[in-house]
Structures are given as structure tokens and as C-alpha cells.
Amino acid sequence: MTTTAIRPVSTRPAAGLSDREKSKKIMKWIRFRDRQLRKKFGFLKHQNEIGAAITLGSALGMILFAGLYLAGIVPAWACVIANAIFASLLHEIEHDLIHNLYYKDDLSKQNFLFWVVWIFRGNTVSPWYRRMIHTLHHKVSGHKEDIEERLIGNGMRFGGKRFLTMMDGNLSFLFQAHRLRKEAPKFKRGEIVRSSWPYLVVFYHLWYGFLFLNGFYFLNDFLGKPISPPDWLDMLRSFLNAAAVVYTIPNWIRQTSIQIVSSNMHYYGDVKGLYDQTQVLNSWLLLPLHLFCFNFGSTHGIHHFVVNQPFYLRQAVAPFVHPAMKRxxxxFNDFGSIFRANRLEKSEGVGVARLAS
Ligand SMILES: [Zn+2]
Ligand SMILES: [Zn+2]
Incomplete structure (x- = not known):
């Protein structure tokens, strides 16, 4: 069958259908295209091996580019871009693993992949803790209890505080923890702190060390070098700068890109059900962000309707599913959402009132 001839869903006008019925139609469309692609490309049935290959390939890719940069073969910018893209693939793998899409029946292999995706993307909480908050996200998306999205600013008013929340995990914790403690029963400060150990802690030492030390050197230079830094501090700076190019900057770019997109493609406050949870952000304006988060804004909405698809298949069905979602x-590309604190309705007050009732 050619793709243009596909009519898996009813051609009845969408008007008159309830949100639940419309969601079912979208799910049918996604599943239909998924089945078709799996039938056409037999290798897709080796899902475990594909997941392992992408994980190990991306991790080795990061090591390779780190080596090429340290050997002076590629410039810093090339290493930063390549490693941010490799790390974004590892992020997708982590999400698939959370949904048990690889090595469901072989937990030792699954846990090994979890360790790999965490080590190479240190600026995240432990993947096993994230499994809990992400499963919760699917259950309560758009509501006060959605820890995962609220920690990256979803539902906050537009402004500087929201931008800082989307960009820095520690500031986000500072701004949002007291609210989440009251409003989200599953939010436990101690659990998050425990699940940050060891890699998030290591990452933040490397990251803030890099920022503060370079800040000090620039200020010192600017003031005409009133302090002459000891040799050991110069060495520490060289180490932190090298770590920044191969590891911390790529991961900061990756994480910030996905957080800005995710925080704005989920609706919040007046969400009544699955149908209202997400929008599709696929404008070309988002290309610089999408490069580092595997086109998240374009495809994550599909994932809310059908969760058991690996990320590459979700991307593959997108061109066929988007017209149905639109219909x-x-x-699509509701950029105004960020000015409404991600409410569906125009007035933030309406959303808050509905949520409370
Ligand atoms: Zn989501
Ligand atoms: Zn998910």
C-alpha cells in the first residue's frame, strides 16, 4: 500500500466527536502506521539490540569526539555540538528504558544500559528515580502533582524566574520545591537529593567549578591581574575547561534545549484529560533546540497517546500522524502558551479556578 492511500481512521468530520473519541482516532492512526513500518522493515523486531547499539554507539561517539578534541584534531565547537547530539540520543534511550522498551525480561542488561545513559548525561537525577516521576507524569500530566514537568517550569508565569527554572536544575529546586512539597504528595526532597548521587553531584562540581573559576580569571584579567593564580589553579582550570568541552557544555545545551521545549509543549492547569495534555511544536524556529533533543516538541505529543514506541519509530510515524492530529x-505551534503559564484557555485565572474545583 502506498502511504498516500492510507485511510486508517474514519473520514467523518471531527466535529461532534468527544475528546475521548478524538484521542482514540489519533491512537489508531499512530498504531496503524507503527504496524505498517514494523512489517515493512523487518530489522525493527530486534528492538533490544537496536537500543543497545544506539546506547553504545552514542557513548563511544562521545568518547571519540572527546579524544579528537583533546588530540587537537577537531575544534571545541565541533566536539560540543557532536557530543550534545550523542547525549540527546542517550536521553531518548533513557526514556525508552523507563518505559521498558529494551530488555524488559533481562534486568541486568537493562540496568547496565541505565548506568551508561546516566554516566554520559550526568546532569540528571538517577534514571530509576526518574522512572517513578516520569510514570507519574503520564498519569497526572498538566496537574499540580506532575513533579517532572513542574520542576522544569511548566505552569509557571512568564518571566525571569521561569527562564532560570527551565535552565538550571538547582535554581528550579530552589524556586519550586516548597510549592511541590505542599501540592505533590509524591515529592520527597530527600529522595531527590539521594537520587542525585553520584553523577549529578559530580556534574555540578564540574559545571559550577568551570563557571566560577573562569569568572574569577576573567575578572582578575579585567582588573589588571591583582592576584597571580598559583600553578595548581591554572591546572585545575585547564582540566575543568577540557571537561566543559567534552562533557558539561554539551550536556547543559542538551538539557536546556529539551527543558525549554518540554516545559512549553505540555499544557498545565486546565487539562481535563489525555487529549488536552500536549501540543505539537514543529516550527522551523525551534530547529536549534530540536537539534539537541531529537525533535522532542514535534513527537512527544504522539508519545502521550501511544507510549510503547521507541523514539526512532515515533519520529518515523510523525509525518503521517501529524495531519491526523491536526484534523x-x-x-500546533501554540507559542502563546508560555504567556498563559501553559493554560489552554486565555485567562490563567480560569485555569487555576478549574484546577481547584
Ligand atoms: Zn510528556
Ligand atoms: Zn514517557
Whole structure:
């Protein structure tokens, strides 16, 4: 069958269907295209091996580019871009692993992949803790209890505080923890602190060390070098700068890109069900962010409707599924959402009142 001839879902006008019925139609469309692709490309059935190959390939890619940079063969910018892209693939793998899409029946292999994706992307909480908050996200998306999205600013008013929340995990914790403690029963400060150990802690030492030390050197130079730094501090700076190029800057770019997109493609506050949870962000304006988060804004909405697809298949079905989503009223590129604190409705007050009732 050619793709243009596909009519898996009813051609009845979408008007008159309930949100639940429209969601079902979208799911049918996704599943239909998924089945078709799996039938056409037999190798897709080796899902475990594909997941392992992408994980190890991306990790080795990061090591390779680190080596090429340290050997002076590639410039810093090339290493930063390449490693941010490799790390973004590892992020997708972590999400697939959370949904048990690889080595479901072989937990030792699954846990090994979890360790790999965590070590190479240190600026995240432990993947086993994230499994809990991400499963919760699917259950309560758009509501006060959604720890995962609220920690990256979803639902906050537009402004400097929201931008800082989207960009820095520690500031986000500072701004949002007291609210989440009251409003999200599953939010436990101690659990998050424990699940940060060891890699998030290591990452933040490397990251803030890099920022503060370079800040000091620039200020010192600017003031005409009133302090002459000892040799050991110069060496520490060289080490932190090298770590920044191969590891911390790529991961900061990756994490910030996905957080800005994710925080704005989920609706918050007046979400009544699955149909309202997400929009599709696929504008070319987002290309610089999408490069580092595997086109997240374009495809994550599909994932809310059908969760058991690996990330590469979700991307593969997207061109066929988007017209159906549009037809059944899913919003596309609703950039105004960020000015409404991610409410569906125009007035933030309406959303808050609905949520409270
Ligand atoms: Zn989501
Ligand atoms: Zn998910």
C-alpha cells in the first residue's frame, strides 16, 4: 500500500466527536502506521539490540569526539555540538528504558544500559528515580502533582524566574520545591537529593567549578591581574575547561534545549484529560533546540497517546500522524502558551479556578 492511500481512521468530520473519541482516532492512526513500518522493515523486531547499539554507539561517539578534541584534531565547537547530539540520543534511550522498551525480561542488561545513559548525561537525577516521576507524569500530566514537568517550569508565569527554572536544575529546586512539597504528595526532597548521587553531584562540581573559576580569571584579567593564580589553579582550570568541552557544555545545551521545549509543549492547569495534555511544536524556529533533543516538541505529543514506541519509530510515524492530529484538533505551534503559564484557555485565572474545583 502506498502511504498516500492510507485511510486508517474514519473520514467523518471531527466535529461532534468527544475528546475521548478524538484521542482514540489519533491512537489508531499512530498504531496503524507503527504496524505498517514494523512489517515493512523487518530489522525493527530486534528492538533490544537496536537500543543497545544506539546506547553504545552514542557513548563511544562521545568518547571519540572527546579524544579528537583533546588530540587537537577537531575544534571545541565541533566536539560540543557532536557530543550534545550523542547525549540527546542517550536521553531518548533513557526514556525508552523507563518505559521498558529494551530488555524488559533481562534486568541486568537493562540496568547496565541505565548506568551508561546516566554516566554520559550526568546532569540528571538517577534514571530509576526518574522512572517513578516520569510514570507519574503520564498519569497526572498538566496537574499540580506532575513533579517532572513542574520542576522544569511548566505552569509557571512568564518571566525571569521561569527562564532560570527551565535552565538550571538547582535554581528550579530552589524556586519550586516548597510549592511541590505542599501540592505533590509524591515529592520527597530527600529522595531527590539521594537520587542525585553520584553523577549529578559530580556534574555540578564540574559545571559550577568551570563557571566560577573562569569568572574569577576573567575578572582578575579585567582588573589588571591583582592576584597571580598559583600553578595548581591554572591546572585545575585547564582540566575543568577540557571537561566543559567534552562533557558539561554539551550536556547543559542538551538539557536546556529539551527543558525549554518540554516545559512549553505540555499544557498545565486546565487539562481535563489525555487529549488536552500536549501540543505539537514543529516550527522551523525551534530547529536549534530540536537539534539537541531529537525533535522532542514535534513527537512527544504522539508519545502521550501511544507510549510503547521507541523514539526512532515515533519520529518515523510523525509525518503521517501529524495531519491526523491536526484534523482532530490538537494544537500546533501554540507559542502563546508560555504567556498563559501553559493554560489552554486565555485567562490563567480560569485555569487555576478549574484546577481547584
Ligand atoms: Zn510528556
Ligand atoms: Zn514517557
Amino acid at each position: 482532530y484538533g490538537i494544537r
